[in-house]
Amino acid sequence: MPEGDVVWYTARRLHDALADRTLTHSDFRVPRLATADLTGDMVTEAASRGKHLLIRTRGGLTVHTHLRMDGSWRVTPAAEPVKDGHRIRLILANETWRATGYQLGVVELLRTRDEQRVVGHLGPDLLGPDWDPDEAVRRLLAQPARPIAEALMDQRNLAGIGNLYKAEVLFLRGIDPWAPADDVPDLPTVVELARRLLNANKERGWQVITGNANRGEQTWVYGRRGRPCRRCGTSIRSMGQQDRVTYWCPACQRAGRSGAM
Numbered sequence: 403m404p405e406g407d408v409v410w411y412t413a414r415r416l417h418d419a420l421a422d423r424t425l426t427h428s429d430f431r432v433p434r435l436a437t438a439d440l441t442g443d444m445v446t447e448a449a450s451r452g453k454h455l456l457i458r459t460r461g462g463l464t465v466h467t468h469l470r471m472d473g474s475w476r477v478t479p480a481a482e483p484v485k486d487g488h489r490i491r492l493i494l495a496n497e498t499w500r501a502t503g504y505q506l507g508v509v510e511l512l513r514t515r516d517e518q519r520v521v522g523h524l525g526p527d528l529l530g531p532d533w534d535p536d537e538a539v540r541r542l543l544a545q546p547a548r549p550i551a552e553a554l555m556d557q558r559n560l561a562g563i564g565n566l567y568k569a570e571v572l573f574l575r576g577i578d579p580w581a582p583a584d585d586v587p588d589l590p591t592v593v594e595l596a597r598r599l600l601n602a603n604k605e606r607g608w609q610v611i612t613g614n615a616n617r618g619e620q621t622w623v624y625g626r627r628g629r630p631c632r633r634c635g636t637s638i639r640s641m642g643q644q645d646r647v648t649y650w651c652p653a654c655q656r657a658g659r660s661g662a663m
């Protein structure tokens with residue numbers, strides 16, 4: 403699941419392969435950018451901003467991409483043949499490495515000075531230098547009646563949480579996903595826990611929340627519908643919430659529910 407930590411890790415891999423090297427090949431396989439060509443330009447850095455990836459060039463351009471649900475990047479030696487051609491949306495290569503973006507949800511090319519246009523709406527980045535827990539809480543509470551699970555996913559409040567971290571953080575704090583934001587006890591601790599979990603997983607590129615990295619053991623509730631809660635044995639439930647599925651333990655997660663704490 404591409405959440406903020408995976409995007410952070412991807413940015414670092416892209417940075418290591420592309421930064422301070424001249425592009426010898428670029429191939430934008432999206433109709434609007436079919437004629438774009440960055441050959442001869444030098445990549446200065448690759449960085450993440452929430453779940454957005456920004457690859458900047460010396461020529462003052464930024465390649466903005468977003469993984470959405472199914473996207474991924476692969477870095478391979480430039481000499482290796484390209485695989486899965488029909489899924490490719492973007493290739494950026496230098497003499498040594500080739501970075502290939504598959505099924506990217508967004509591919510845009512813009513001037514670096516215009517980056518705010520695509521990331522300016524984001525709240526504080528959980529893994530960014532701009533992280534500001536007070537501001538994140540302030541934004542979460544700006545819509546006090548909004549269910550906390552929806553509010554945590556809204557990248558305008560804080561940037562980096564996806565469906566997995568949403569479910570796991572609320573479980574660990576015992577919070578009902580449908581609790582209104584302003585009924586949630588101790589929101590500062592909730593956002594700091596999210597930051598700590600993303601931070602702990604960012605170097606690995608995939609998520610272990612329980613401390614157990616074995617397959618099927620990594621999460622408390624996410625993806626575990628109908629399975630027994632690891633704490634109390636109650637069946638984990640799932641239900642559509644906004645346009646995503648929320649997983650939770652109805653026994654462990656009562657905080658913020660009206661009439662219960």
Ligand SMILES: [Zn+2]
Pocket residue numbers: 631632633634635636651652653654655
């Ligand atoms: Zn439980």
